[in-house]
């Protein structure tokens with residue numbers, strides 16, 4: 288990777304991935320692609336190039352790829368699971384038509400492409416415990432439909448046109464820099480904000496709702512490592528299961544109470560998010576990622592919680 292374009296560069300993943308990529312490959316070699324309603328600010332804007340890239344407009348993607356001689360595209364544009372149920376047409380336009388536009392530019396200009404899939408690519412008929420790498424993918428959500436389509440389309444472009452597409456299935460991602468928006472796993476970020484602000488947390492999911500989660504530094508490392516992996520070792524491409532921890536609301540609440548003793552939580556269920564979460568796996572088996580490109584997470588729930596609390600307290604200027 289020498290010149291990189293990140294589409295969806297100001298979102299939860301993009302805003303942190305760009306800073307990581309700039310620290311590895313050089314500030315001027317990583318372009319932040321954004322839409323006008325989510326323009327970059329602060330360090331993200333000041334540390335390197337930024338260009339308007341609407342994934343639904345292939346000419347805009349192509350123009351930026353040519354201008355910066357881009358060889359690798361990180362495509363992070365997506366409508367997350369809960370919002371996708373409200374706006375299925377938009378979710379398809381961005382998740383599938385947008386990916387098609389990106390892959391066409393990549394085919395013509397010789398770029399590698401990373402487009403994350405998700406635990407949302409699985410559905411009720413998938414084995415839910417230690418979900419295997421290769422298994423049934425019949426999702427019940429529009430988000431899942433776009434993610435499975437994205438995996439298939441990316442593999443097709445690799446086989447048919449030799450485009451170097453690779454990716455991972457992200458669990459729910461937990462971070463303190465840019466909040467997620469419209470996902471089913473967002474509660475696992477929101478709960479930290481409530482704990483630090485001293486507010487009672489209203490949990491939208493019932494006890495016993497297990498899902499895979501991951502701390503952002505592990506997710507960013509995975510995104511870099513899969514694109515740097517030795518291609519001769521890869522038996523899979525799109526997309527690898529990766530995992531680091533699986534918990535339900537009670538487990539994360541009790542972990543937070545160890546660090547914030549007076550913290551309180553009550554249940555205020557969101558039927559849509561509950562239905563989506565119930566259709567997703569409880570935990571993924573990431574053996575293939577470990578074997579084919581040496582994937583290994585660094586953060587468990589305790590390590591993540593300590594780091595989240597430290598950084599959120601700094602961000603919100605709250606003392607412990």
Ligand code: AKB
Nearest residue numbers: 367368405470471472
């Ligand atoms: C969501 O909840 O929609 C996302 C995901 C798991 O892909 N965070």
